[in-house]
Every structure is written in C-alpha cells, then in structure tokens.
Amino acid sequence: MEIPYTVSTRPDTGLWNAKVGIWLFLASEVMLFGGLFSAYIFLRIDAPPGTWPRGVLNVPVGTFNTSILIISSVMVVLAWASLKMRRYRAYWWYMLGTILCGIVFLVIKLGYEWPLDYVHFGAYIKPEALGKYEQYLGNAYAAEKDLPPRLEITGHLHNQAALKDPNIKEYEVALDPLNAYPTNPEVDRPHFFPLPVTDKIAKIEKEDVERATMFLPTHSTYFASYFTITGLHGAHVLGGVLVFIYLWLPVSKRLYQSNPEHLANRVEVAGLFWHFVDLIWIFVFPLFYLL
Amino acid sequence: MDSSASVDTHHEPHAHDAAHEHHELGFWRKYIFSTDHKVIGIQYLISGLIFLFFGFCLMMLMRWQLAYPGHELPVIGKWLPHIFGPESMPDGKMTPNFYNSLGAMHGTIMIFLGVVPIAFAAFGNFVVPLQIGAPDMAFPKVNMASYWAFFIGGSIMLISFFVPGGAAKGGWTSYTPLAAFDDTGPGRLVVFNGQTLWLIAFIFLITSSLLGAINFIPTIIQLRAKGLTWMRLPVFVWTEFVTAFLLLLAFPPLEAAIIMQLMDRVAHTSFFLPAGLVLNGAPVSISGGGSPLLWQHLFWFLGHPEVYVLVLPAFGIVAEILANNSRKPLWGYKAHVFAVLTIGFLSFIVWAHHMWLTGMGSGVSAFFQTTTILISVPSVIILSAFFISLWGGSIRFTVPMLFTIAFLPMFGIGGLTGIPLAFNSADLYLHDTYYVIAHFHYLVAPGTIFAIFGGIYYWFPKATGRKMNDFWGRVHFWPTLICMNAIFLPMFLQGMAGMHRRWYDGGQGWNVANDHTIWGLTGFEWNKPISWAAWIMGLAQIPFIINFFWSIKHGKKVNDNPWEATTLEWTAPSPPPHGNFVHTPVAYRGPYEYSLPGRDRDFTMQNEPVEPAERTRRKPPAESVLV
C-alpha cells in the first residue's frame, strides 16, 4: 500500500496531507512566538519607568527590511500561481527573487543592524548620582514635559578598555543627541532618520554607574527580547531560504516534469511558512522599532 | 477461544511476500534509519524502556541516601565515582549536589525520555496507523527525524552526567533564578555544564515531540481507512489524537521559555531574573527586570498538559485491553471520546494550580481552582466507564488484563488524592511534601507505566508474531503491584506528617519526625521500608526484561489475532510487512463489537461487513454511509 493523499485531496477534508501538516506546524509556531510575545508584554509591563529603551533602532533600515519581506511574500505567491498556470520559467524567476529577498533581509539584519547595536554604549546612572549628570539627562525638563525619567547615558564609548580594566576610573562617551542636548524639544521623541552621535564627550565616573554595557542582550530586557525574537525570526528566514533554494534547484525541475501539481503543493507549503515568517515580522517591526 | 480464529484474518501471507520482494532494504535503512512506522515505534519503545530503567536506577540510588543518609553505599558505592566523577559519591557517600542531580534527572528522564516516548510515540507509531488501516504515517521521513531528534536529545541528557559538575540539579522544573546560575562559576564550562546541556537537550526533545505531533494528527485525519468514521475510531486513536494536540500547542511556549533561559545562562540576559540578585555574597552583573514567575507560567503551561500527555495514551491502551479481555463493548464509547476531548481542552487552562505558593491573587486562584476541579469530571467519567465495562463481562485474566485491572484502582487513588491539591488552602500545607510525590506517582507509575506494560504484553504478538511468556508475566506483575503500593502509600503518610520532598537526608535532621510516629514508625523511618520496596521492585523487573528479549526469538508462535480482538491492527499479518495491509482495509462497524448477539463467535472485527440479517437487528447509525 502506498500512502494516499500526498498530492490529491481526501474527499471528506478536501485537503492533502502536507497542507494539514504545515498548518499544524504553523499552529505550533503561533504558540512558540506567542510564548515569546507574552514574555515581551510581561517584561515590558514589568519594566520600571525609564528602563525600556525607545528609538534606539534604525527605523529606515527596519522599514526597508519590512518592505523586502512583503515583496518576497508577494513573489512566493506569484511563483506558486505561475506553477499552477504551468509557467516554469516565471516560477523560476519569482523563486530566485524570493531567495534573494530572504538573503538581503538576513544580510541587513545580521550584517548591519546587529553590529550597529554592538558598538553602542549605555551606562545606567545610580539613583543617588542622577543629579550629578543632570546636564546630560535633563530629568527636571523631562518631568516638566511628562516624559519618562532618563536613567541612562548613551553614545559611543571612546575608551573601550574601560569596560574591562578596573584601573580606568571613568567612561569617555561621545554622547547621543538625547544626552548631548537633553532639554532640546527636538529630542523628546525618536526621529525617523536617527540623529548621529554628537562630538560632545562626557566623562562618567565608574562609581556613579550602576551598570554599563554595550547594546547587547545583557543590556536590558528590551535588548534581550529584541535579540532573542529577531534571532529566532532570522533562523526561520534562513530555514525558509534553504527550502526555497531546494525548490529552485534543478532537482525540482525533474519533479515539475513528472508531477507539476506535486511541486506546486510543495511551493504552497513552503510559501505558507514564508508568509507566516512575514506575518511575525509585521508584529516585530512596530513592537521593537517604533514603540 | 479456539484456534480457528486465525482463518478470519483477511489475508493470504504468501501472495503478500512475493509482492514486496523488491522493497528489500539494507540493514541500516531497515532497522536503524528506517522510515517505517513500526520500526520507529519499536526504536522508540526500546530506547524509552532503556531510559525508563536508567531513570529508575537513579531513583534507587536516591532511595539509599534517603533510607541511610550519610552511609556508604555497599558494593556499587565503590565504583560509582569512577562513572559519575569523584564529586558524585566520594567514599561511596552521596554528595548533596549529586543527590540533586539524581532528583532532577530522575524526573526529566522518566517523563520526557521514558514515559512520553513510550506511551505517546512508541505505541502511537506502532499501533495508530495499523488501527486506522493506514499503510504508514503521513510523513515517514518526518517520523524518522522525530526519532533521531529524540535520540540526540536523550544522548545530550546522558552526556550531561559526565561534564564537570555533573548533570542538571535544578529539578525537572528548573525554576529560575536558581537554574539560571546552577553549574556556573569556577570549574564549570560555558556550554558543557549540566543545566545548559539540559536546556539544549530539551530543544531537541521538544522538536522531536512537535515533529511527532505534526505527524500524528494528519495521519489520523487523512489516512483513516474507508468506512472508519470518527465515531468508529478505537479509543486509543482518539487519545493519541488529543495527546498530539496537547504536545503541539503546549510544548512551544516551553520551547520559548527554554530559549530564554538559555539566553539567561549563555548571553547573560535577565528574562527570568529580577534586579538585585546576590550570588555567593556578590551582586550579579545583570540588568535585572525579568520575572521568575514568567518562567513558572511558561513552564507549567506545558507542565500541566504534559501530565495529560502521560495519562491519555494510558487511557487509550487500557480501553483497548479492557474491552478485549472483558469480551464486552466498551461502556460509554461516546462519553469516552467527549471526556478525552474535554480533558484535552481543559488541561490548557489549569496550569497555575502548580503555583499556589507563588502568591497569586484570589481572583486568579479562584479561576484556576475552578478549572482544576472541572477537569476531574471527565477523568471520573472515563474511570467510571472503565469500571462499568467490567460489569457482567466474561473477563479473561491475561497478563495485559492484569496490568489493566490494576491500573484502575491505582489511577483512582492517584486521581482522588489530587483533589485536595487542587484547593489553594489545602495545597498550602501539602505543597512540596511527599504527599505530592505519592499523588503523581500513583498516576504515572502504577498508572501509566502499568498501562505501558499492559500495552507491551498486548501488542507484542503483533510486533513479533510471538506471545510473551504468560507465567513470567505474572511473576513480573504481582511483585510490581505490591511493591508499587509499598513505595507510594507510605509517602501519603509522610507527606501529611509534613515531610518535605527535597530533603537530602530524608528527613533525618527533621526533629518532628522523631517523636511523631505513624503506624509505629516516624516519617524518617518510613524511608527504609519504602526503599526496600523500591529495590525489590527493581528485581521484579528482571523477569520482564528477560521475558521481553527471550520472547522475540523463542516466544510461543501465535496467529495474527491471538487475543481475538476486533480492531483493524489484528487484520494485518504479524509482524506486519512494509505497507502493513495486504488488502486495503475497510471498516464496517465500531471498534468494540464483542459478544454481538446472533453470532457464533464472541468478537466481530471492524472489517467484517454487516450481514443482511444483522441489519434488521441494528440501529441505523451503525451502518452509516462509508466516507
């Protein structure tokens, strides 16, 4: 006996096996990312005022990456439609486009956005020393305008050695605009095009600092969830790209010649996964970049 | 009961052999990297049994420390340090760290590497496609991947015993913040330490379970034989179906939590760590802002459905064996089905009853107490239906039936003693005592594991074509049953006396135990009879192990339907060939048509067409349209 309904549909459900399988898989993915997002909400609600960074990611790049994923989603669905219309050539090109989009997304994410965070520095000031750094924090101004308190001084760390060497007593930081001009209304809210780091340098004594790190997962629960969720999402993108490469290679052309509907089904299944990855990103983008 | 029953199994073995000659595969493809659901089922069974025995051995070691704390372990105490490292049992005396490792790994291995792989994956893989008349699982390659993910996960779990510091010590629940700092610090490796390996192993085990679940559900939905409508499915298929859903939807949040704890350990994030933690007198350099409660929520979101993952397949196995050996239709089939579905649904919204002591508010407590009490209703329905099924049956006391009958009161004790734990106020006292240990072990050990034994004895002839030895089966059963009760009944007493479950010295240092006696022994002194019962029970498994392997080659040869059962798996040859059935099976009737009036035999198989004479006697739904 052969396994039935691998390509044709079972009359009472109207589905073939893999379609049921992929939807179940996506259901489990919903729960996986559901768990992560529920953790995100939990941590965010729990975060004391001023410890949830805002506007630290590069919005134009994020917007571009979002568009890339949307375009790739369109191309997958067009690839599938081309197969259904038995136009292999068009399918091949759309598939190539999808793969390239996926790769571009990953390169931007891992090769540009993440490293941008690694070089950024932040130092949380001890509550008793906040007054001492008022010129960089502007907490009086923030309280007056009903903005969240500012507990952290960020920018580019000039003396990287200070992170490791206990003999160096202070951090030299080229300040971000928020800390350079804390009372300027321009910096009350994040900007679409991120303002460049200023050449204004602040010296922060180590003994006034509660905790100083680069923008790494250990920096805050915000960056912890950002790196975890985007990392896991990136792993999904990578998985999708690998599957698409398999479906794009000549191996699949042979399947097309013998059973085009089977290939179309495979593309549909892979496409459903890809759309789901896109769908997750649609939530990741505003939650981490914009809010 | 006569041997002519074999004539009615619809196949001709010789015609079949010829048809499948071209399928001959090499040894590796056939037995190791097989995609055949039966081979995978047997792989799961054997690895699961090995892990089950290993986990049991860990517990037997712990029982020494509990009964004779600080004493040198005789005989094997000398060479255990050579296996588990010098930190484990110097001079044959167990260290607290090693004791904690044993406890954590006993729980983890028994649940995730023993019972779930056997009850869900092994029986599910072997039996479900046969029972629904399918040639294989829906995705054979995914099935193989599932087994190998399990294998890798299990191997990592075992390897973790041999890294510096030994295996994970945080309990099978791995509560943070303790688990986030376990096995770190001087002398511990970054990734190759007990707790981190535990987490990594879990990622593989979860992957394995997910792949399994993604396979089972489409198999049951899509590959049912013609005529096998939903209400004609054997109860075992139903329970596997619901169990697969539990795994599918409950495991991913734990996977998310595992990834986050892994980040906490490796990337020093603070998902589950509040600010201001002090470790060994020094403040920890983390951002803080995380929540230990979050871990508990995500863990128990899996943890509770997991309990039903352990129990539901056992219900299924028991239903099969019970109907078969009482020679009576299972009482209340529909009630069974809907009770199983209800359990599956409710099990997702009861999890916080494991967290009464974390200080939840009264609103949440009320919600979870209500749902927890609600879920006992379907469980009672199922158990009652089992008991009623026995009523008026002509019971055959075969070895599988012995285990099944023992399952019923054992499971009843386990279930009913759980009710006090469901109430916040009672649980505040009983929480983390031996009472809880006794309660859930009654469900899983003489409960699920008895069902597993029953299932092994029951389906063994299908897998091998031979029966396991009946006499040695009984020799296995009776001491096991007696010892189980000798182990766990006194634990209720210990727990109610207030003995805490995680004491390294078994309560020796606990003063109250010494002047308060229960039936003449103090709480601590009860450890000795319990431990002896555990070790004797270990010995009682030897007949089973020998019987199992001996019978594969030398057991009594039997026909394709030795138990005179009705479900479709007994229409296939024993052992079933690749592709399972010679003729595509068609189901014409329900799964448990035993002792049908007006028939010369007391069982009617599902693939026997409904005779015209029968039609007039039957209610219309039984011959509903083929789908």
Next chain:
Amino acid sequence: MNNPPDVSQDPKEFEEYAHGIRKHVRGYLMVGITLLVFTALTVALSYVNFGTHKANIAVAVLVAAFKAGLVAAIFMHLAAEKRLIYRILIFTGFFVLGLFWLTLFAWYDYPIFR
C-alpha cells in the same frame, strides 16, 4: 482557489482555470501594495502624538493586526480555506489568547507587589 482540481488535460478547461489564477495574481499584487502602504503608514503614525504612549501602541498594533490579517487571508488563502484548518486555528488562537490573558491576569492580580 486552494487545491485546484488536478489540472485538466483539456486545453480549454485549463485555459479557464489559468484565467482564474491570473485574476488572483492581480489581487496578490494589490495586496502587496496595500501592505507596503500600511507599512509606511504605521511608521508615520508612530511619530504622531495620540495623547498617551498607550494610544500609540494601540494604533500600531491595530495596523499590524490589519496587515497580518491581509497576509493570512489572501496570501495564506485563509479567506477561503477548508473547515478543518479553521478548526485547528480556532483552537490555537484560543489557547494563545489564554496564555496571554491568564499570565497577565495572574500578574495584575498579584497582591504583594501591585
């Protein structure tokens, strides 16, 4: 739209079928453009002050939910899918919301710290 019948060998029938798909293609392109527009919209809205930060979050999540709904309904064919898949997703949705709601409920009902 999903699971088209095994494509007929009859060229005329196939032509009809291909025509149906081509109509869908136009729809897919429109949805793609809508998604891009809404991406721009959500970015723009995040710089508008809706009074409180919570209001901004609500708006952004609503827009995201709309976009996700489009992807699910059109690209993933959920607008016209078989009943079985809806059933699976209804249960999943129920449990994921249960996870969200109950953990939050437990959090807000916490007498000691809140």
